[in-house]
Amino acid sequence: MGVVSAVPCVEHQRIGAMNASPFPDVVSIVARTRQLESSNGTKGLAATCKAKGLSNDYGYNIPNCYPKGEDTRLVTEWFQKRFSEGLSLSEAGCLYTTGKITTDCERANQLK
Numbered sequence: 001m002g003v004v005s006a007v008p009c010v011e012h013q014r015i016g017a018m019n020a021s022p023f024p025d026v027v028s029i030v031a032r033t034r035q036l037e038s039s040n041g042t043k044g045l046a047a048t049c050k051a052k053g054l055s056n057d058y059g060y061n062i063p064n065c066y067p068k069g070e071d072t073r074l075v076t077e078w079f080q081k082r083f084s085e086g087l088s089l090s091e092a093g094c095l096y097t098t099g100k101i102t103t104d105c106e107r108a109n110q111l112k
Contacts, residue, residue: 024083024089026076026079026080026083027076029079029089029092029093029111030058030072030075030076030079032110032111033058033075033096033111034057034058034072034075036107036110037057037058037059038056038057038058038059040057041055041057044059045059045062045063045065048063048065049065049066052065054066054067054068055067055068055069055070055071056071057071057072058071058072058075060074060075060078061074078096079092079096082095087101088103089108089111089112090103090105090108090111090112091103091108093105093107093108093110093111094107094108
């Protein structure tokens with residue numbers, strides 16, 4: 001796994017309170033997803049949305065852009081829902097990137 005910034009964004013800190021559960025560390029998963037999808041908000045759809053004054057640092061529901069922080073909330077809730085449905089980290093990661101529930105995809109390895 002690559003290095004994730006030791007200084008999480010304010011939105012990740014706010015959402016930390018939503019992570020009080022027996023499920024995987026959703027805040028870290030969301031931060032890693034942001035890193036993988038947009039190089040922490042600097043590439044791809046993130047750059048397009050930023051130019052519009054909006055945000056989508058996660059490749060969530062492409063091609064939509066959201067008010068700042070809304071993308072973080074949506075992705076956090078998406079992962080929380082999948083874990084509450086019983087999906088593993090690998091299954092949720094694969095579903096997020098491929099649309100299929102499997103444990104055999106690149107994202108499964110990237111999130112470990």
